[in-house]
Amino acid sequence: MLSRLKNNTKILLFSLLFLCILLFLVLDLIWGSVNIPIEKVFAILMGEDVKTSWNYIILNFRLPKAMTAILVGAGLSVTGLLMQTLFRNPLAGPYVLGISSGASLGVALMVMASVLLPGVFGLVYVSLGSWALVVAAIVGASVIFLIIGMASIRISDSVSLLIIGIMFGSITGAVVSILQFFSTPEQLQSFIVWTFGSLSGVTWIEMRVMAPIVLSGLVMAMLLIKSLDALLLGENYARGVGVSVNRIRVGVIICTALVAGTLTAFTGPVAFIGVAVPHIARSVFRTASHKVLLPAVILIGAVLMLCCDMISQLPGNQSTLPINSVTALFGGPVVIWVIIRSRNVKASFA
Amino acid sequence: METKKYFKDILTTKQLSIGYKESKGPDFCLLSDINLTIRRGELVCLLGPNGSGKSTLMRTIAGLQAPLSGYTLVEDIPIKERNFKEIARLLSIVLTERLSVGNLSVYHIVALGRHPYTSFMGRLSDKDTQIIKWALEQVGLTGFANKFINQLSDGERQRVMIAKALAQDTPLIMLDEPTAHLDLPNRVEIMRLLRRLAKETDKAILLSTHELDLALQAADRIWLMSKNQAVKVGVPEDLVLSGSIEATFENNTFNFDRKSGNFIMHYQKKAAIQVVGNDVMGFWTNRALSREGYQVTCEEVDDCKIILDEVNHSWKLVMNGNQKICTRMEDLILELRKCEMHRIINR
Numbered sequence: 001m002l003s004r005l006k007n008n009t010k011i012l013l014f015s016l017l018f019l020c021i022l023l024f025l026v027l028d029l030i031w032g033s034v035n036i037p038i039e040k041v042f043a044i045l046m047g048e049d050v051k052t053s054w055n056y057i058i059l060n061f062r063l064p065k066a067m068t069a070i071l072v073g074a075g076l077s078v079t080g081l082l083m084q085t086l087f088r089n090p091l092a093g094p095y096v097l098g099i100s101s102g103a104s105l106g107v108a109l110m111v112m113a114s115v116l117l118p119g120v121f122g123l124v125y126v127s128l129g130s131w132a133l134v135v136a137a138i139v140g141a142s143v144i145f146l147i148i149g150m151a152s153i154r155i156s157d158s159v160s161l162l163i164i165g166i167m168f169g170s171i172t173g174a175v176v177s178i179l180q181f182f183s184t185p186e187q188l189q190s191f192i193v194w195t196f197g198s199l200s201g202v203t204w205i206e207m208r209v210m211a212p213i214v215l216s217g218l219v220m221a222m223l224l225i226k227s228l229d230a231l232l233l234g235e236n237y238a239r240g241v242g243v244s245v246n247r248i249r250v251g252v253i254i255c256t257a258l259v260a261g262t263l264t265a266f267t268g269p270v271a272f273i274g275v276a277v278p279h280i281a282r283s284v285f286r287t288a289s290h291k292v293l294l295p296a297v298i299l300i301g302a303v304l305m306l307c308c309d310m311i312s313q314l315p316g317n318q319s320t321l322p323i324n325s326v327t328a329l330f331g332g333p334v335v336i337w338v339i340i341r342s343r344n345v346k347a348s349f350a
Numbered sequence: 351m352e353t354k355k356y357f358k359d360i361l362t363t364k365q366l367s368i369g370y371k372e373s374k375g376p377d378f379c380l381l382s383d384i385n386l387t388i389r390r391g392e393l394v395c396l397l398g399p400n401g402s403g404k405s406t407l408m409r410t411i412a413g414l415q416a417p418l419s420g421y422t423l424v425e426d427i428p429i430k431e432r433n434f435k436e437i438a439r440l441l442s443i444v445l446t447e448r449l450s451v452g453n454l455s456v457y458h459i460v461a462l463g464r465h466p467y468t469s470f471m472g473r474l475s476d477k478d479t480q481i482i483k484w485a486l487e488q489v490g491l492t493g494f495a496n497k498f499i500n501q502l503s504d505g506e507r508q509r510v511m512i513a514k515a516l517a518q519d520t521p522l523i524m525l526d527e528p529t530a531h532l533d534l535p536n537r538v539e540i541m542r543l544l545r546r547l548a549k550e551t552d553k554a555i556l557l558s559t560h561e562l563d564l565a566l567q568a569a570d571r572i573w574l575m576s577k578n579q580a581v582k583v584g585v586p587e588d589l590v591l592s593g594s595i596e597a598t599f600e601n602n603t604f605n606f607d608r609k610s611g612n613f614i615m616h617y618q619k620k621a622a623i624q625v626v627g628n629d630v631m632g633f634w635t636n637r638a639l640s641r642e643g644y645q646v647t648c649e650e651v652d653d654c655k656i657i658l659d660e661v662n663h664s665w666k667l668v669m670n671g672n673q674k675i676c677t678r679m680e681d682l683i684l685e686l687r688k689c690e691m692h693r694i695i696n697r
Contacts, residue, residue, distance in 0.1 A: 020570065088450060140470065216567050225471065225472065226468070226470070226471060227465075229458070229472070230462050232451045232454060233449060233451065233459065234447060234449065234450065236445055237443070237449075239434050240442060240445075241442075241463060241465040241466060242438030242466035243434060243465065244435075286453055287458075288454045289454065289458055327393070329428065
């Protein structure tokens with residue numbers, strides 16, 4: 001029978017995970033099609049001017065990419081955990097409320113709707129330049145978020161809310177399909193490339209927008225910890241110990257929309273991480289307590305995304321695999337292994 | 351002064367109306383003008399048939415549902431719906447529903463009882479940990495602190511939730527059918543525990559239940575609900591003697607026997623049978639015979655009698671001019687059924 005982990009074991013696991021992040025961060029900076037020796041990488045990070053092209057690759061390409069990986073891993077994992085607790089459903093993830101569907105609808109409209117309304121979207125597309133897709137995704141995600149947010153205030157029942165979220169996903173998916181049907185092959189391709197997801201598209205200027213929003217979302221999640229634990233006992237018990245379940249529900253939804261919406265806007269949808277990491281964390285730390293799980297999913301999510309980023313970067317090859325496929329392809333077996341080994345996913349949601 | 355404090359009312363409901371607000375049309379009112387009280391250290395059982403509004407009354411008192419009119423006071427503080435944090439310091443609840451989370455430790459769950467008192471991040475002070483330890487001790491689960499909730503039996507789980515309610519340190523504890531999933535020893539154990547807690551901690555405890563016999567034995571007072579009738583309140587014995595319990599649970603398939611405090615099922619009566627002999631063996635023989643559909647009497651019945659032999663633990667059946675000695679009740683019942691068959695064939 002599995003027993004509770006001792007506090008010392010937990011501290012050891014946390015330090016190990018933290019070391020893993022540092023290790024993988026360094027590896028991720030070294031890893032790539034251009035071979036840069038490790039001592040040169042450190043020199044560049046210290047601010048030395050080693051070689052202009054190397055400096056450019058490390059500082060303007062690999063470093064923001066690694067940081068994006070960490071933010072995506074941490075952010076999506078935390079929002080996945082929040083959704084799983086709120087809906088008490090092991091299949092819930094950051095996208096169940098239709099946030100990514102909203103973003104993809106925005107992007108699809110921006111890329112493909114020039115067929116329907118050539119004037120307006122074409123003009124916007126050209127004037128926004130590289131920000132066009134980001135803005136489209138943010139607008140799309142925000143619209144869905146506003147609708148779900150208003151629904152969450154009116155409907156005080158989490159299951160109904162989950163179903164509404166899934167319905168919105170289907171509706172937006174249908175609209176996207178129709179747009180795809182009427183668009184040109186070139187438009188179709190640029191949309192599909194967006195759905196592959198990419199960590200390398202984030203520049204420092206974009207990072208200045210993305211990082212603060214994601215970090216403030218994580219801080220918000222920390223403030224919810226105490227009440228989330230009470231929510232594990234069920235909504236009635238949570239109310240019984242003084243939790244305003246409606247307020248927590250709205251808080252969790254705002255936090256998720258902010259973090260998942262922003263990340264999706266900048267990197268495209270990254271599947272799987274948000275659903276899988278909370279399960280890995282529960283198995284490793286053998287607890288449902290958010291005080292442990294929240295830092296755990298941040299660390300595990302970041303480590304996993306750094307790994308996935310390296311895998312997507314095939315060495316000796318200029319091309320990168322789509323990150324959205326890599327996360328599922330290499331993360332899926334990990335989760336299956338964890339579940340078969342510990343068999344306690346059911347215990348968390350029985 | 352002391353006695354006044356002792357008889358203080360913890361819970362008071364004033365002209366409370368319970369029911370559901372309808373978005374269209376008039377409200378659906380289950381019961382109105384409810385005025386009830388619970389004193390310190392009192393264990394009150396809420397009894398009533400299904401659909402009489404027990405759950406609605408419990409939910410309304412607990413502030414989980416708004417009253418249609420009137421209000422509830424706990425220690426003279428009004429319970430307002432939606433102010434959950436304040437309510438959580440006045441009353442704690444234990445529900446029928448089984449927890450759906452597994453890998454939370456017993457200690458962690460009991461610690462959640464301290465939720466209304468802890469700071470923003472939920473850090474436990476020394477006082478909090480002391481109260482949690484005390485609560486676990488009270489329900490006899492001190493050694494279980496580090497176990498996961500899914501490793502416990504249903505009875506132990508219910509005790510964990512009672513410990514959580516104790517840790518919440520409220521003057522009133524409300525339990526919604528706390529013994530619903532439990533076997534008989536655990537049901538008795540939980541009732542004894544609640545009774546002891548009410549006496550020792552001076553808390554007021556209100557529980558809804560369908561366990562009439564347990565409630566009659568353990569409750570200080572009973573609130574008796576029945577559809578569209580005012581709640582009857584009283585000491586169990588008063589309610590039995592006045593016939594209120596009988597009237598509430600009246601039904602044509604069984605009735606409440608005031609003498610034994612039991613429910614007696616009505617069976618179809620086939621024929622009269624005489625039982626000679628009394629005592630324990632006679633009592634259980636009577637039970638078996640009435641289940642088989644016989645009208646048991648002590649009066650002389652011709653050619654249909656059972657004579658008990660308590661010394662040899664056997665029954666002598668005299669029927670249709672034959673005699674038969676049975677050593678087990680099962681044999682006796684089989685014999686009776688055979689005689690019955692003969693009678694039908696011969697007819």
